[in-house]
Structures are given as C-alpha cells and as structure tokens.
Amino acid sequence: MLIAKLCGGRPYSISQLSADSELTRQAITKHLRVLESVKIVHSVRSGRETLFEFNPGPIQNIKQYLGMVSEQWDEALSRLKSFVED
C-alpha cells in the first residue's frame, strides 16, 4: 500500500519505499510515475535523489480516484503473479 505509506506525510525515496515491499524497485517507480501523472504524489529533488510525497491538495476528480484504485490492483496482481509462479 504505497499510498498509505506516503500519506504518513513525509517524503520517501524509491529505495525507502521498495525496502519493505514485495514489489521491485522498477515496479514501484512505475507506480509512482502513474500516481504523479494524476497528481496524487509529487516528486522533489534532494541532492542526487528523487523523493516522492503525497500531494495534500484536493483529490478532486475521478481520474485521481481511479489512479489510486488502479495502483491497488497493480499491487494485488503482482502478488497473484508471485503466488501462481512460485
């Protein structure tokens, strides 16, 4: 639950987000870019790292809502993939 974590209110790097996740770093990066494209998260530069944080502005349209639901499905399907391929 990437979003739940980001909602803690502080920015996270991709490494921090992937550390305790079953998703790969690449998958997390992809999710973050999707969430960024619908403005649920935004990225900030910190030195050589890119940090991502929840965008506290209003979630105001269905597109953003679908972005969240979509991300949950990505995570669920990724767990399904591991489950059937093991």
Added chain:
Amino acid sequence: MNDRIEKRIELKASVSRVWRALTDYREFGEWFRVKLDGPFVPGKVSRGHITYPGYEHVKWEAVVQKMENEQLFSFTWHPYAVDTKKDYSQEAQTLVEFRLEKASGGTLLLLTESGFDKIPIERRLEAFRKNDGGWAEQMKNIENYVATAP
C-alpha cells in the same frame, strides 16, 4: 474511459493454475489478503475480512456473479468500503471481471473493474478519509474542498 480500470498481465502458469488461484476462496485469500468465510458461489454473497497488516478491521463483502470455468470469474463489490461504521448497501457497486486466455508462455489475465461513473466521488473520498491515521490528516483538506466545491 473514466468509468473503468483495465489491466492485463501475463502469468507464467497454466490457465488451470490461475483459475484455481482466482476461484478457490483460500487461494484467492492468500494473494488478495483476505480471509473468506467460505467458497465462492455464483449469485451468493462472499464475506470475510482483510488480512493486510493495518487493515484487519476492514470487512470484505462481494457478490459473486459469474464463474465460467477457466474463462471468466466476476463479482460486484463496493470498492474501498473501508469505513466499518458505514452502511454501503444502498450505494452502487462496481463490477470486477477476471478473464483468462491461454498464452504462449502461460496465461493472459485481463482484469476489468467498471461502473465507477455511478459512484459519487464525495462518497469515495469519505471512505479514504476513514482509512487510517495517515489518511485522516490529509483527508481533512479534501473534505473541506468537497464541502465547498460547487
């Protein structure tokens, strides 16, 4: 296409294997992270509770629609019905469909969740706001926005 979510994923497992992972309630529970009370039966309500850490208080409830052997499994539910105090029964549901196709390396799974156009966005936000402490703070902003938006 703002009323639906579509996903496609290739799985390196046979169609039968994927079908079992989707439709056996114990296997479904493993990857979906839900503890279900009993098997899926078309036309019947499936109940249980989420096992995802931090969300154990959230109930799972869906109505199984179709189980067409190794081809289509579908159910309707209230997406993100995470507020345990709220009665969602009068709200519109979305339809979740899993379609399976044989692919060269295994199985192609097509997931569709549709019907979002019938769900008022304000209600969805309310659900998110109750999700947990982390959400609560952020969602106040959204609640204020929704309350004042024309």
